[in-house]
Amino acid sequence: MLLETKNLTRYFGGVKAVDGVDIEVKEGTIKGIIGPNGAGKTTFFHLLSGHLPPQKGWIKFKGEIINHLPPFERARKGIGRVFQQPSPFENLTLMENILISLDISNSPSLFTSLLRLPSLGKSEKEKEKQAIEILHFLNLEKKLHHFPSSLTHFERRKMEIGRVLALNPSLLLLDEPTAGLSYREKEEIKEIIWELKEKGLTILVVEHDMELITDICEEVVVLNFGKKIAEGSPWEIKNNPLVKEVYLGEEYASGS
């Protein structure tokens, strides 16, 4: 099991945002997390990436409990998180945005950097090559030296994915990767996710779009009010009466 949580719990005051959630994610699979607004999906991601500490339960990644690790160490261990809102480093070019995460695993010493010894140039070249590969994969290589402010929403979102891929993660956490995108753009994201799976990545994805979930996920977990209420294949979930009630109830109520 690549990722395992047990009884994972997080309260905000009296609100149980995540309430005793157990999940297991097998290597090389894509698992979806769905649920109505406020079901605790994003909070669950915060717990996994270390941006929030849980009050109860544990998280095991690659067989090791990681509860105590700060976010940057979890990232270094291979948990790559893409946030819901694209938030690039606005003062860095697209290329530099990607280099930031490549620096983590390939950075010369401070001494080498300050004296600009030849090995600095060598490692910079290596990383630039890797960055271009990643940007090529995402179809962004033409915007290499652009600043994020000149990119479209779609390009910024892909840049975020690229930045996380540069960490060379084994687990990818995607938080609504297609929200606010056009049909065409959604298709491209889907394509990217498939290719990443083929490369052996394990992916956990939070989505509202049931069609996307059906297309890419092998298994789906449904959260409601912080609790896991169902788990199974997309087909099973679609026909689960409890899930129908939660979703239809909400859809009727919100009128969408």
Place this chain on the structure above:
Amino acid sequence: MRKELKGLVIFFGLIFLFPLLVKSPYYIGVLVFWGIYSIITLGLTILMGYAGQISLGQAGFFAVGAYTSGILTTRFGLPPWLGILAGLGLSLLLSLFLALPSLKLKGHYLAMATLGFGEIVHVVLNAWVGVTGGPSGFGEIPALSFLGWKLDSEMSFFYFTWGWVFLFFLFSLSLLKSPYGRALRSLHAEERIPLSLGVNVYFYKVFAFLWAAFYASFAGSLYAHFMTFLSPSSFTLILSILLVLMIVVGGLGNLWGALLGAGILTFLPEILRTFEDFEMLIYGTFLILVMIFLPKGLVSLRRGKVATGD
């Protein structure tokens, strides 16, 4: 890097020619001050302009560098370079203590903590009479010598100081153009973003503090050996604020801005002295105008052409 080097060569070429053209020791002395302040601002701009922290206590590190090397050379007869190293060591240690709470503090609270540090140093300088000489300070600090060349004239000290400014500029530039600089620049964003990409935000915040303290302390030691006299009145909160102003006026997060700001705010009072009563009025008006019309500092006048600007 190559482009910046061209600018550097031109700028420092002009600076080094200055004493040959203007022989007045007075103006050469003012330029020495510009050099000393530049070293501090070149470090401080890394902390404030890149790591997004603030320090209102930089005069404290300047004082630690000045007093440590001043006292060790004058009272204990240590060679100046050892005094400078001791000052650097002590400053790094103190800045580490100051940096640790800074990981939890932000904005105004961090400003207050650093301001407190500067004031504590000032109080110690005044009160520890046996060591620091108290409010009246102490003198007869020996001059520096460099490769057997005694730096006891304005001219010789000028070249020594600006030689160091050049080196410190290169160090800061190398830092910014390296993976360390990239990581520092990423601290501008919300903390959770660099954290989620594996950047050890805590390390870099502390690092920037140490970096700035190192520069300020070195500048302090130069100051001590140039003035050959030290008293607490040279290391007040006003100086800390002036240093921040230099960076802001020049252009936050830009090495050229740090140099330029230090130069302008060193020269301005000298020039304005002729206006006597109106000196402060003009000075204040200048600062306000810069803030209103050039909020990104004087370097923004040369948009897009400036080295290491964002």
